[in-house]
Amino acid sequence: MSVTSPLRSVAVRVPATSANLGPGFDTLGLALSAYDELTITGLPAGELDISVTGSGADEIPVDESNLIARTVRYAYESVGVAAPGLRIDARNGIPHGRGLGSSGSAVVAGLLAAKGLLEGRAEFSDADLLRLATELEGHPDNVAPALFGGLTIAWTDDETPRHTKLLVHRGVAPVVFVPDRTMSTSTARSVLDPAVSREDAVFNLSRSALLIAALTQSPELLMAATEDRLHQERRAQAMPETDALVRALRAEGFAAVVSGAGPSVLVLADGPGRRLEAAALAERHTGGTWQALMLAVDFLGGTVREPAEGASLHEL
Structure with missing residues (x-):
């Protein structure tokens, strides 16, 4: 060249x-x-x-x-x-x-x-x-x-x-719910505790290991695999609408998490049909004010x- x-x-x-x-x-x-x-x-x-x-x-x-x-x-x-x-x-x-x-x-x-x-x-x-x-x-x-x-x-x-x-299992179907407001990473990090308990550290280690298996082999494990004790609850005070949507989705069996530092919400659905159900629930919960992005990996x-x-x- x-x-x-x-x-x-x-x-x-x-x-x-x-x-x-x-x-x-x-x-x-x-x-x-x-x-x-x-x-x-x-x-x-x-x-x-x-x-x-x-x-x-x-x-x-x-x-x-x-x-x-x-x-x-x-x-x-x-x-x-x-x-x-x-x-x-x-x-x-x-x-x-x-x-x-x-x-x-x-x-x-x-x-x-x-x-x-x-x-x-x-x-x-x-x-x-x-x-x-x-x-x-x-x-x-x-x-x-x-x-x-x-x-x-x-x-x-x-x-x-x-x-x-x-490589991600082909049964994993992501959908992201995007609000009309932004959140800086520095703000999201500012609310985190500098130390965590051994119990919470072990909890997240086990879930992280399980998440690799869920995403690559066993999507049916995604709900348990996306549980977290290190950052999401601590960030809830900075983005209550995000926290409320995550809780509403998880209460109905959807593997919902905060995307990055937020405020968007990521759902790792175990199939295209399930993510359509998640989108319908999110629309009801937010009054249609959040945009649903049906994405692929x-x-x-x-x-x-x-x-x-x-x-x-x-x-x-």
């Missing part, structure tokens, strides 16, 4: 994610089939042109503070190459500020764009991408599924982020390609 030209363009697509999945706090993440899609073009140094449509378009900055632009510069600096100017055309399908990994997906989009723009001049391994994304985002549980797709388990080993990817993760080509330069 030829050396990057100043006007080279890449097309990037990154899935939404839902982290924690109940008991797997800061560890488990799932890629979902809502997407941010971007075309990013290299310009002469110092130039910046950002256009955003879709979710969050009115709030996302279009100057040097833009997260995608900052991430592209960070990736270039990491390999010792001067960053170009950028034209960013973003079409956001991931609800912003609602617990579906929008900031992590923006970081992943910037890293994949840099990888594509630098093709032939610098290389980024999967480990490089996860490390850089974690440095920028702070936690690997959201960026890992955005990068690699599927169900991911993320951890750190000697301060190095690592992950493994698992995204198994591919983030991709980058040349806009005129069908083949990806990078598929994780």
Whole structure:
């Protein structure tokens, strides 16, 4: 492939994610089939042109503070190459500020764009991408599924982020209920206790292990597997409507959890029919004010390609 030209363009697509999945706090993440899609073009140094449509378009900055632009510069600096100017055309399908990994997906989009723009001049391994994304985002549980797709388990080993990817049982049918208000991750974290009891720690360890089995082999175990004692009850005070919906759904046998830091609610239904029942219950409970997103598990993760080509330069 030829050396990057100043006007080279890449097309990037990154899935939404839902982290924690109940008991797997800061560890488990799932890629979902809502997407941010971007075309990013290299310009002469110092130039910046950002256009955003879709979710969050009115709030996302279009100057040097833009997260995608900052991430592209960070990736270039990491390999010792001067960053170009950028034209960013973003079409956001991931609800912003609602617990579906929008900031992590923006970081992943910037890293994949840099990888594509630098093709032939610098290389980024999967480990490089996860490390850089974690440095920028702070936690690997959201960026890992955005990068690699599927169900991911993320951890750190000697301060190095690592992950493994698992395939989700085809009987698992996700549905996300999205309110019209947002919640910042920092606010959601501020209400958490700094210490937990041994009993609660063991409880969550057992449920997290069970959740892996439920998602990969035995969806009928999802109700028990999504129980949590570490974060959801403590966050209820910051998002009472979310807590009320989770409780209403679980009372009727649906495996409902807070999606990421909230305020969206994720239901891991054990079949398409069950998620339709969950949607009907949620509509009655909320008066139809929450949007129901019937999603699939995204198994591919983030991709980058040349806009005129069908083949990806990078598929994780």
